[in-house]
Amino acid sequence: MARPGRAGGRRMTKLLEVSGLRKVFPVRQSDGTAEELVAVDEVSFAIAPGGSMAIVGESGSGKSTVARIVAGLETATQGSIRICGDERPAGRQSRGKRKHFARLVQMVFQDPYSSLDPSQTVRSSIEEVLREHFDLRTAQRLARVTELLEQVGLDSRQGDARPRALSGGQRQRVAIARALAVEPRLLVLDEAVSALDVSVQAQVINVLADIRAALGIGFLFISHDLAVVRQLCDDCIVMFQGHVVDGGEIATILDAPQAEYTRGLIEAIPRPGWRPVRRGVAETA
Numbered sequence: 001m002a003r004p005g006r007a008g009g010r011r012m013t014k015l016l017e018v019s020g021l022r023k024v025f026p027v028r029q030s031d032g033t034a035e036e037l038v039a040v041d042e043v044s045f046a047i048a049p050g051g052s053m054a055i056v057g058e059s060g061s062g063k064s065t066v067a068r069i070v071a072g073l074e075t076a077t078q079g080s081i082r083i084c085g086d087e088r089p090a091g092r093q094s095r096g097k098r099k100h101f102a103r104l105v106q107m108v109f110q111d112p113y114s115s116l117d118p119s120q121t122v123r124s125s126i127e128e129v130l131r132e133h134f135d136l137r138t139a140q141r142l143a144r145v146t147e148l149l150e151q152v153g154l155d156s157r158q159g160d161a162r163p164r165a166l167s168g169g170q171r172q173r174v175a176i177a178r179a180l181a182v183e184p185r186l187l188v189l190d191e192a193v194s195a196l197d198v199s200v201q202a203q204v205i206n207v208l209a210d211i212r213a214a215l216g217i218g219f220l221f222i223s224h225d226l227a228v229v230r231q232l233c234d235d236c237i238v239m240f241q242g243h244v245v246d247g248g249e250i251a252t253i254l255d256a257p258q259a260e261y262t263r264g265l266i267e268a269i270p271r272p273g274w275r276p277v278r279r280g281v282a283e284t285a
C-alpha cells in the first residue's frame, strides 16, 4: 500500500486519503418497510501522488460505491475523503467547491455512451469541458483538443464524428480525453475497460499506461479482473462484502495472497492450463 513519502523532511501530502469510510443505503422491502444495507464499511486506504491503486473484488463488494464517493457522486454516511490534503465536504456543495474537486478528480465509467451527448461531435464535447474549466482563446482551445485526441489515439476524422459513429473502444477514448481535459490529479476508472473486447481492451489499457507514464496522474482503478489490474496498477486493495480484506503491492497480493478470499479470487482467473475448481467434486487427475 502507498507509504507516506517524505519530501524535504516533511510528510508528503497524499493524493488521496480515504479513512473509515462507511455507506449505508436505505432499501425498501416488498412489504413497505425500510431496511439498511451497509454497502461499504471501515474502508481506509491512501494513494501517493502519481500512485496507482486498484480495487478488486466480486460484484456487489462495494467497489463502485467507494469510487462514487471519492468522485463526489455519492456522499459517505461516515468517514472522510481527502484529496491533495483537502477534505471533501459532506452534503450539498457550492458550485465553487464542486468545481475545485472536479479539477482534482475525474471519473471514467464502464459505459461512456450515457455520458456523451449524441448530438455533439467528439471535438465539441472536449471543447465544452475546456470552456467549463479554463479561460482559453479559441486557437489555444482547439490546439488543446488536438493534443488530447492524440493522447488517447484518436485522429482528426474521429474528432469530427458523433458518438454513434464510433466503436465502444473509441467512445471510451473520448471519455478518457474529456476526463484528461480537466488536468485532474486523480483519475477514477470504474470497470472502464470491462465491457470492451479483449483486443480493444488491450489497446485502451496501453493508452492508459502511456497516459500514466507521461502525465504522472494518479489512478484509482476499479475492476473485477485481476489480470487487467496487474497491467496498470502498483498497489491494490481487495474488497469483500463492503470491507477491505487484503491489500498491498499488487505483485505481493497476487503472487502470495494472505487472505483466503484473495486466494479464491485468484483461483478464478483463467490462464493456460487453468481448470475451474469445482466445489464438492473430488479432483481427479
Ligand SMILES: Nc1ncnc2c1ncn2[C@@H]1O[C@H](COP(=O)(O)OP(=O)(O)O)[C@@H](O)[C@H]1O
Pocket: 025, 026, 027, 037, 038, 039, 057, 058, 059, 060, 061, 062, 063, 064, 065, 066
Ligand atoms: N443507490 C443504491 N441503493 C441501494 N443499494 C445500493 C445502491 N448502490 C449500491 N447498492 C448496493 O450496495 C452494494 C455494493 O454495490 P457496488 O458498490 O455497486 O458494488 P460493486 O461495484 O463492487 O459491484 C450492493 O449490494 C448494491 O446492491
Ligand SMILES: [Mg+2]
Pocket: 063, 064, 065, 191
Ligand atoms: Mg461496480
